[in-house]
Amino acid sequence: GENVEQHPSTLSVQEGDSAVIKCTYSDSASNYFPWYKQELGKRPQLIIDIRSNVGEKKDQRIAVTLNKTAKHFSLHITETQPEDSAVYFCAAPSSGSARQLTFGSGTQLTVLP
Amino acid sequence: DTAVSQTPKYLVTQMGNDKSIKCEQNLGHDTMYWYKQDSKKFLKIMFSYNNKELIINETVPNRFSPKSPDKAHLNLHINSLELGDSAVYFCASSRLAEETQYFGPGTRLLVL
Numbered sequence: 001g002e003n004v005e006q007h008p009s010t011l012s013v014q015e016g017d018s019a020v021i022k023c024t025y026s027d028s029a030s031n032y033f034p035w036y037k038q039e040l041g042k043r044p045q046l047i048i049d050i051r052s053n054v055g056e057k058k059d060q061r062i063a064v065t066l067n068k069t070a071k072h073f074s075l076h077i078t079e080t081q082p083e084d085s086a087v088y089f090c091a092a093p094s095s096g097s098a099r100q101l102t103f104g105s106g107t108q109l110t111v112l113p
Numbered sequence: 114d115t116a117v118s119q120t121p122k123y124l125v126t127q128m129g130n131d132k133s134i135k136c137e138q139n140l141g142h143d144t145m146y147w148y149k150q151d152s153k154k155f156l157k158i159m160f161s162y163n164n165k166e167l168i169i170n171e172t173v174p175n176r177f178s179p180k181s182p183d184k185a186h187l188n189l190h191i192n193s194l195e196l197g198d199s200a201v202y203f204c205a206s207s208r209l210a211e212e213t214q215y216f217g218p219g220t221r222l223l224v225l
Contacts, residue, residue, distance in 0.1 A: 019194060034213070043203060043216040044156065084206070087154055094158070101214065103156040 002027045002094045006104030013080050014112050021107045022092035024072040033073045034101070036062060036089045044089060048075070080111045116140050117196065119204050119217035126194055127225055134189045134220045136204030145187035147179060148203040156203075162187055194224045 003026040013019050025033075034049035050057045050064045050073065056111055057064050063076040087106045094100040117138045126132055138145060147159040160179045161168045167179065176192045191198060204217040 020147070038154075043218050045216070046213045062224070089156060098159045100158050100170075106154045106156070108154075 002092055002102040004092050004102045004104045006090050010108045012110045019109055020078045021075045021088055023104050025092040026040050030092045032093055034091050035075050038087045045048055082111050085111045114160040117206055117217040119220050123221050125223045130194050131192045136187050137185055142206040142208050144207055146205040147189050150201045195222050199224045211225050
C-alpha cells in the first residue's frame, strides 16, 4: 500500500518566521495530495490540497509544492501566527484504492509569540 | 448546520463490553470513513464505505464492524472491547477519496 512519511514530527518557530513541513510518498500513480490541520481537541480540517497537474498552489500565507519526480510534497506557512499552532497532516491516496487516503504521522507546529 | 456529526462525544466503558458509535452526514456524500487516532496522534484509516463497496484496512480486528443503514449514516460497532481500543475515533465523508474529507468531531473512547 501507499507509504507516506512526514518530517519533522515537531517544529517550533518564532512568530513571523516561516515553517516548512515535508512529506514523501511511494505510489507514483498518486495524483492528489491534501494537507489537514488539527487544533488541540478538534477535528482535522483541510487547509490546502494540490493535484499532480500543478507544481505549486498558494492560498494567502499557505502554499504547497509538489515534486512528482522525487515523490515529495511540502507545506509552507509564511508569517506564522500563534493560531497556526496545531498538528498538520499530509496525505496521499492509498495504493490500489480510489476511496482511501493514507495520512502522514503528523507534525506538531508550535509558534512562539 | 453540522456537516458530519458523531455520538457519543465521550464513551467510557469496561473491557469486554460491546459498544457502538453513530455517524451521520448531511452533505450528500457517497463515501464515508472511520479513522482511529491514537495517543501519538497517528490517524489511521479503518474503513471506507459507499453503497457499492466496503474497504477494510487489513490491520483492523474483526471485532470492529461498520454498519450503514442508509447513505447518510455509517455506524461503528465494537465487540469485546480491549484496553488497546482506547483512542479517538473520527468519522468522515467525501464525494470521492480524491476530494475534501469532512471529519466529525470525534468520539473519545476509554476502555477501563
